[in-house]
Amino acid sequence: PYDETKKRNGVAAMGDRVQQQFDAVSSRYDAQRRMLIPCFDDFYGMAAWAADSAAAEPRILDLGAGTGLMSSFMRQRYPRAHITLTDFTASMLDKARERFAGDSRVDFVQADMTGELPEGPYDLIVSSLAIHHLRHEDKRLLFGSVMARLEDGGRFVNADQAAAESPLFDRLYREQWLRDIYDGRLAAEEADAPCFEGKSTSTRKCPSSFAGWRKRASPASIASINIGILPCSAP
Template sequence: MVPKGVTVSIRKVFDDSAEGYDFDRRRLIPCYEDFYTIPLEIIPFHQDRELRVLDLGAGTGLLSAGIAARYPRAQLVLVDLAPAMLQIAERRFAGGDAGRVTFQLMDYCKQPLKGTYDLIVSALSIHHLADSDKEALFNRVCKILEPGGLFINADQVLGENAVAEKIYQHRWLQKVRESGISDEALTAARERTREDRMSPLSGQLAWLNRAGFTDVTVWYQYYNFVVYSGTKPLSKNNLAE
């Protein structure tokens, strides 16, 4: 269970930074292009397919916008606990995509995930959960995926040891300062990290395997920024067909 007060605190932090969030993201993520492109490139489904997609901690809808553009028949559900973030996401999809996108204001860690999906994604959200909640979430995600469905997480991880974590932090700060980010934006970003509950990558991969995922794969890593996925196995009936 999330420690008392954490959910409210996270919501406030992201509501307060919502308007400038997308603008600053390119400067705060040194590997921005790869980080948001690779999740799209590893989706194995045909682009004409009517996908059902769930985006956990969707924020301003950046990742979902990329999916919507590649999959014009996809139906997307964007979940987030910060109202200001979802308001920006709603504006992002206010045009022709509005009819196939649903927005849900909720804490996906505490509230039930309804429906079934072909694709479940998350970007820069799950690292806010405690380890036990991450593992529990992976189990819940596997249950609501259709057989053959895919879970993709683009997130930040803790170094596997103190040496790695020190290098991760040093290189991130160096790259961010080189980007020309404002002192105000950097301070706000550091404030948001107080709500982080990052976990080593190896542990998260183990949780995916224990949850029943197959083909667990790390597709990308740039210091503490990673993209990984797991597939829900096909049922015995599917395999026999």
């Protein structure tokens, strides 16, 4: 049976670890992203392209927004959008405030994705490289909260990493990624996201496979689910 108390304690412990890591790297987070994501511009650019809205001034919620990287791509596409950035790490949001200084159409909310989200409704809800940190049950609950906050006809875009369907391919993909990104500029410990800490249980708890994403994101209110794969190689 599902133990709610154990779940809350586990989420709190994992959340503390993730928050501490992001606190430690907030000042160099943006520079690291370009090293960690070989196809950086395509990755964020494709997500912004998929976040399509007919609204002239779309209301956008960015979950786990960090320093505002994804929101910056959304701002480029929608100059008059109202964007709300949420993150549970204060130092990351401080960097986001610097990025959007003087932009009156951007709000910041320090909040945990496993808790209560801003009410909305929103024309677009986006997230990038954040939701994989959640345990699978929390992903399911989050997707329900997202659907409840979308305007009719709204769209949810999650640009994230996914586990391979087998441990063999998961290992092969990870080894290739490490070859692509590790050239001495990035310390080995910085190349490891919390979900890839050696043999810790988080390797089994975090990234879902594509089939897992589909299973956890399929309430009846969703009109369609599209999953795309962006192959990357080092420049």
